[in-house]
Amino acid sequence: MTSSHPLRRHIEQFTPISDEDWAMMEALLTERTIRKHECMIREGGMGRELGYILEGEMRHYYTYHGEEKTTYFYFENSLVGPYISCITGQPSQLTIEALSDTKLLVFPYTGLQKLYAQSKAWERFGRVLTEYLAIGLEERMVGLLTQSPEERYTQLLSSNKKKIIERIPQQHIANYLGITPVSLSRIRKRLSEK
Amino acid sequence: MTSSHPLRRHIEQFTPISDEDWAMMEALLTERTIRKHECMIREGGMGRELGYILEGEMRHYYTYHGEEKTTYFYFENSLVGPYISCITGQPSQLTIEALSDTKLLVFPYTGLQKLYAQSKAWERFGRVLTEYLAIGLEERMVGLLTQSPEERYTQLLSSNKKKIIERIPQQHIANYLGITPVSLSRIRKRLSEK
DNA sequence: GCATTCTCTTTACATAGGATAAGAAAAACG
DNA sequence: CGTTTTTCTTATCCTATGTAAAGAGAATGC
Numbered sequence: 001m002t003s004s005h006p007l008r009r010h011i012e013q014f015t016p017i018s019d020e021d022w023a024m025m026e027a028l029l030t031e032r033t034i035r036k037h038e039c040m041i042r043e044g045g046m047g048r049e050l051g052y053i054l055e056g057e058m059r060h061y062y063t064y065h066g067e068e069k070t071t072y073f074y075f076e077n078s079l080v081g082p083y084i085s086c087i088t089g090q091p092s093q094l095t096i097e098a099l100s101d102t103k104l105l106v107f108p109y110t111g112l113q114k115l116y117a118q119s120k121a122w123e124r125f126g127r128v129l130t131e132y133l134a135i136g137l138e139e140r141m142v143g144l145l146t147q148s149p150e151e152r153y154t155q156l157l158s159s160n161k162k163k164i165i166e167r168i169p170q171q172h173i174a175n176y177l178g179i180t181p182v183s184l185s186r187i188r189k190r191l192s193e194k
Numbered sequence: 195m196t197s198s199h200p201l202r203r204h205i206e207q208f209t210p211i212s213d214e215d216w217a218m219m220e221a222l223l224t225e226r227t228i229r230k231h232e233c234m235i236r237e238g239g240m241g242r243e244l245g246y247i248l249e250g251e252m253r254h255y256y257t258y259h260g261e262e263k264t265t266y267f268y269f270e271n272s273l274v275g276p277y278i279s280c281i282t283g284q285p286s287q288l289t290i291e292a293l294s295d296t297k298l299l300v301f302p303y304t305g306l307q308k309l310y311a312q313s314k315a316w317e318r319f320g321r322v323l324t325e326y327l328a329i330g331l332e333e334r335m336v337g338l339l340t341q342s343p344e345e346r347y348t349q350l351l352s353s354n355k356k357k358i359i360e361r362i363p364q365q366h367i368a369n370y371l372g373i374t375p376v377s378l379s380r381i382r383k384r385l386s387e388k
Numbered sequence: 389g390c391a392t393t394c395t396c397t398t399t400a401c402a403t404a405g406g407a408t409a410a411g412a413a414a415a416a417c418g
Numbered sequence: 419c420g421t422t423t424t425t426c427t428t429a430t431c432c433t434a435t436g437t438a439a440a441g442a443g444a445a446t447g448c
Contacts, residue, residue: 064340071339084332087325116321120314127310127321131281134324137331138278144338145265145372146258149435170396178339183435185397343405364426377405379427393446403436408429415424 007052007105010077014128021121028107028115034058040081040096040104047085047092049106053078056102059172062094070175073099073164079129080104099168149179150187201246201299204271208322215315222301222309228252234275234290234298241279241286243300247272250296253366256288264369267293267358273323274298293362343373344381 007029008022017025032051034040041047043063053076060072060080071094074080085092086109115122143152156165156177164173174184201223202216211219226245228234235241237257247270254266254274265288268274279286280303309316337346350359350371358367368378 062336062340069336069340071336083325084329087329116318120317123314123317123321124310127317127324130321130324130328131277134328134331135278135281137328137335141331141335141338142256142263142265144335145369146256146263169394175339180436181396182398182437186435189397363424374406375426376407376428380405383427389448391446391448393444395442395444397440397442399438399440401437403434405435406433407431411426411428413424413426415422417422418420 006054006077010052010079011125014132015121015124017121017125021115021119024115024118024122025107028111029105030107032104032106034098034102034104036098036100038098040098041085041092041094043093043095044091045082045085046089047082047109049108050079050081050083050086050112051104051106053080054103054105056104057099057167058096058102059099059168060094060096061175068095068175070172073168073172073176075163075167081109083133099172144178149177149183150190152177153184153187154191200248200271204246204273205319208326209315209318211315211319215309215313218309218312218316219301222305223299224301226298226300228292228296228298230292230294232292234292235279235286235288237287237289238285239276239279240283241276241303243302244273244275244277244280244306245298245300247274248297248299250298251293251361252290252296253293253362254288254290255369262289262369264366267362267366267370269357269361275303277327338372343371343377344384346371347378347381348385 005022005026007025008017011017011025031054034056040051040058053074055076057076058074058080059070060074061068061070063069074096080096082092082094082096084090084094112122112126116126143155147155156162156173164176168176170184171181174181177184179187199216199220201219202211205211205219225248228250234245234252247268249270251270252268252274253264254268255262255264257263268290274290276286276288276290278284278288306316306320310320337349341349350356350367358370362370364378365375368375371378373381
């Protein structure tokens with residue numbers, strides 16, 4: 001007995017949600033398409049909504065010393081948005097851009113906050129979601145601290161994040177690994193010669 | 195009207211807690227001293243409890259290729275523990291060691307889970323705490339991806355994390371910055387000559 | 389279908405950081 | 419105290435990555 005809505009199935013991977021609780025969320029959802037190179041949020045803007053990707057892919061980057069540093073990618077069936085700006089109420093330091101035409105369900109963060117307040121199940125969802133977010137960030141940070149760029153690349157090849165290799169331009173992957181595109185090209189050559 | 199218990203004050207920075215809710219937590223607490231070089235959790239062990247540091251300092255490291263890689267420090271008035279192992283139920287990959295004799299209040303993670311289940315305020319606390327944890331990790335990750343080791347060091351000097359510089363041996367700070375102690379020593383020399 | 393643009397690779401050069409080892413300084417300890 | 423151990427610095431050498439520029443290849447658009 002799988003629930004029919006893809007977002008509900010996603011949410012219920014974290015914690016079960018009653019029909020009543022789900023109805024509150026469903027009322028918040030709007031479908032939107034973001035065209036390639038357009039943005040869900042730009043640096044300096046206030047984070048007001050989160051989204052769930054139905055199809056497409058997005059990248060998330062910071063601008064530092066005038067350069068775009070891509071730090072994360074999002075694909076279909078995942079939640080995306082300027083969490084930090086939403087949580088802190090400060091202007092977003094990051095930009096989230098569609099890498100291809102991307103179809104999303106969006107909902108306002110204030111709506112999610114009301115769900116948190118109204119229902120213990122939603123509060124729990126928020127906690128568990130954030131726990132998994134933190135685990136992912138911790139793993140990423142430890143990889144950056146302990147592994148060489150080459151190790152990080154080979155690990156990406158053999159991980160459950162193959163999608164990144166398959167669908168994302170190398171310049172952005174290089175950023176994600178903490179190196180330049182030139183260096184990634186060299187690493188790829190080295191590996192292909194082994 | 196500040197609450198008298200330091201842990202309660204810490205928790206109420208995130209969300210208010212009623213006397214009743216606080217009483218449930220207080221019943222879980224045990225005071226413990228961990229001597230210098232002893233560990234709260236070792237790699238391979240199951241994470242079963244979290245702690246709040248009353249005095250002292252601890253470091254948190256992963257063992258990778260036979261070397262200890264210190265990735266975080268904890269000081270008085272902060273929560274510490276093998277969160278990830280507690281959350282996932284998997285053996286801990288990290289070790290948390292006291293850098294000096296450290297006095298803690300510890301509580302079992304299963305107890306916290308019961309608080310989550312029994313009270314919406316505790317569930318909210320869990321969410322908000324984890325949100326701040328995630329924000330800290332994101333900032334750390336972005337710094338590792340976008341800044342040079344020298345920039346990371348100078349930023350540490352001028353941040354609210356000065357405690358790290360003041361109280362932690364340089365070999366561990368080097369790890370935290372993602373470089374070797376030798377390299378940190380060179381960076382310090384470079385900076386002192388400017 | 390041709391031209392333009394974007395992406396990836398390659399080269400040459402400069403440099404910061406890694407590895408190792410040895411010495412200096414500081415801390416721990418009996 | 420004085421000894422031992424640990425921590426930090428310095429020196430040498432080496433290598434991977436950064437930068438810049440040019441060329442090859444792919445994708446895009448008119």
